[in-house]
Amino acid sequence: MTPDTTGTTGEYTSHTAGRRRAPAGTAVPLTDPATGAVWAHAYQDPDAVDEAVAAARAAFTGPDWAGLPAHARADLLYRLGDVLVAHTDELAALETLANGKPLAATRGEVGALARWYRYFAAVAETLEDRSRPLGATAHARITQEPLGVVAALTPFNGALSLGSWKLAPALAAGNTVILKPPPQAPASSVRLAELALEAGFPPGVVSVVIGGADEGRRLTDHPDVAMITFTGSTAVARTLGARAAERMKRYVCEAGGKSAHIVFADGDLDAAVTAARQGAFSAAGQTCVAGSRVLVQREVHEEFLRRYGDAVGRLRVGDPRDPRTHVGPLASAAALTRVERYVDEALAGGARAVTGGKRATVPESLDGGYWYEPTVLTDAGPDLAVCREEVFGPVVTVHPFDTEDDAVALANSVEYGLAAGFWTRDAARAHRVARRLEAGVVWVNTYRLLHWSVPFGGYKQSGLGRENGAEAVAEFLQTKSVITEHGTPADPFAH
Numbered sequence: 001m002t003p004d005t006t007g008t009t010g011e012y013t014s015h016t017a018g019r020r021r022a023p024a025g026t027a028v029p030l031t032d033p034a035t036g037a038v039w040a041h042a043y044q045d046p047d048a049v050d051e052a053v054a055a056a057r058a059a060f061t062g063p064d065w066a067g068l069p070a071h072a073r074a075d076l077l078y079r080l081g082d083v084l085v086a087h088t089d090e091l092a093a094l095e096t097l098a099n100g101k102p103l104a105a106t107r108g109e110v111g112a113l114a115r116w117y118r119y120f121a122a123v124a125e126t127l128e129d130r131s132r133p134l135g136a137t138a139h140a141r142i143t144q145e146p147l148g149v150v151a152a153l154t155p156f157n158g159a160l161s162l163g164s165w166k167l168a169p170a171l172a173a174g175n176t177v178i179l180k181p182p183p184q185a186p187a188s189s190v191r192l193a194e195l196a197l198e199a200g201f202p203p204g205v206v207s208v209v210i211g212g213a214d215e216g217r218r219l220t221d222h223p224d225v226a227m228i229t230f231t232g233s234t235a236v237a238r239t240l241g242a243r244a245a246e247r248m249k250r251y252v253c254e255a256g257g258k259s260a261h262i263v264f265a266d267g268d269l270d271a272a273v274t275a276a277r278q279g280a281f282s283a284a285g286q287t288c289v290a291g292s293r294v295l296v297q298r299e300v301h302e303e304f305l306r307r308y309g310d311a312v313g314r315l316r317v318g319d320p321r322d323p324r325t326h327v328g329p330l331a332s333a334a335a336l337t338r339v340e341r342y343v344d345e346a347l348a349g350g351a352r353a354v355t356g357g358k359r360a361t362v363p364e365s366l367d368g369g370y371w372y373e374p375t376v377l378t379d380a381g382p383d384l385a386v387c388r389e390e391v392f393g394p395v396v397t398v399h400p401f402d403t404e405d406d407a408v409a410l411a412n413s414v415e416y417g418l419a420a421g422f423w424t425r426d427a428a429r430a431h432r433v434a435r436r437l438e439a440g441v442v443w444v445n446t447y448r449l450l451h452w453s454v455p456f457g458g459y460k461q462s463g464l465g466r467e468n469g470a471e472a473v474a475e476f477l478q479t480k481s482v483i484t485e486h487g488t489p490a491d492p493f494a495h
Contacts, residue, residue, distance in 0.1 A: 010040035012186050014048035014210050015193040017055035018203025021048055028183040033100035033329040034319055036368025044183045044211050049218045052207040056149040056176040057224045059204030074121035080199040081117030091160060091188050098185035099157050100329040101283045102320045109161045116168045119452040123473050124172035137487030144477040146174035147250055148226035151219040153180045155232050156331055157286045160188040165467045166229045173476035178207045186210040220244055234461045252465030252475050254457055256390040257418030260411035261291030265299040267423025273307045279447035281374050284327050285394040289419040291447055294398045295410050301400040309354035315374045317360045329369045330393060336370040339393030342386045343375055351380035388414055412438045417459030421447040
């Protein structure tokens, strides 16, 4: 159990107008998922919403932010990336306490964040107006302007990293941002707001509201919030999207996934086993792009299943602070119950566990944590919930297929379309299958390779809009056309 590293008494409150608010509202215990022990409390204070929005709106229109040229915003983004990296150990520890990811993984995430801020700093400096002639004496200037106050609703499994995916392009575009992490995982976001001040951002440009569904609705409904960007479940994404649409707000969401990882017989089987293991069990499967459906061509299905089961069975489950650990705990007791229910129902429905299939055995010091074995299921019928729904845990189903058409049909058979991957040595097949897969990100002969410059987002029920890449900045801008006549306007009623 790690104490609050900021020198407070183990209390996290919303950060608005450049400061933490006094504790008020409902105290939410923050629990270490590895032990079940409470290490701090967060305060879910609905009054923070109005204060955060007022401060963000004032900052958006104030000279210290609205008057900054693009290169000055870029300088601040560069500095924020550097400040975050300087606090890698502290921020990584807070993220591990929030979601149970191994500390080695959260350190890697924090260490990479500077790349996001530096990239979007560079993009900020490329934003410029365009001019179009409309005739001999008239022209149009097409300019892009920030939207205003952006509410960014982030998930427990990556509040800092996924929050930065939203924050960096929104700030590059000139908006102000209110982050709303879930009440069980707010600590890294509160520190992010404090470190933004340290980097030189004016108060109110980056704020944090700790809260749940009610605070999310209040932000969505607030008349001074111009845009909602959300990462989380498809069910919540639909609800927020409906509210945003009713109020004519810009809305971007990255929602659920049930990604297919396809292994063709001509693919590199050893590499596919390695990538399918990493692609499914990183963060104990608590990632939106987890390759939780592995589809294997029948000629190599049995061989792949044997190798894959052995490889997954060798994963080390344990304390996320131990550098030898591969897979940590699930983030909460509710998550553990959910995963257990999916697997038990699948086994009762005829599926077979190649490895795993039950709660993990851990040392007595970790008995209070939320542990489940990395699990590979086979013989799971397509109607089972574990094959159709997002489990969000360390559970993979493996299915045989015969032809390329079968593989594509199986991959596209679910309502989600966030990501997909496949393995082949056939260049023509690589192009052909990539075009046919209904997914926003398709990996060929790799998996989970993400980059700050490459757009990320989903098809179908996996989301709207894109994060990362220059395309992400466009989501946070609105277009204005300024038409100027330099001559004498024509009078259509002169005759």
